[in-house]
Amino acid sequence: MKLCAGICIFKKSGYCCIRLSLPLLKLRKIKEYRETLLHEMIHAFLFLTRSNRKHDGHGPEFKKHMYRINRATGLHITIYHTFHDEVNFYRNHIWRCTGVCRKYPPHFGFVKRSMNRPPGPKEKWCKQ
Structure with a gap:
């Protein structure tokens, strides 16, 4: 993966698979790994608890959990990544x-x- 930092895929057997992009994240700080992983974990949570099977879900439910986690952890989970230089490099x-x-x-x-x-x-x- 060289266009997105991470992806969460819902499997028909009832679980989610999260993949992170080593090429995009390898030069980033560990904080950005955590934020990317948590972003995808929010998708997984919504897939498994809300019957949200689409991967277009950055709506109110996603944002509610994103803001809640940001407040609790001091991290800065966002809807979109800002790794534009890395994407352009590839x-x-x-x-x-x-x-x-x-x-x-x-x-x-x-x-x-x-x-x-x-x-x-x-x-x-x-x-x-």
Whole structure:
């Protein structure tokens, strides 16, 4: 994983699997590991206790637990990570569009990815 710091996956057998991104977290402080792990643990808690099976849950219930844990621990769990430099570091596969998008911001036709998967016509943003 090179785009998100962690992920919580609900398994059909009734448990959750939490994965943390070593590439994104390896140069971070232990505090940020803890915050990322607790973020994913909130997702796991909600998956298992609230029948919340979607991984889009940063709603009121998620925030309630996030704020409660932050107050109790002094940590700073957030909804989104700020590891933008690390994410960009791993985006080392670069393509340039040959179409009209080369002329327009914000990317001027450049596509950067962490995996070697060239853009194609099935991309949401791609216009023929």
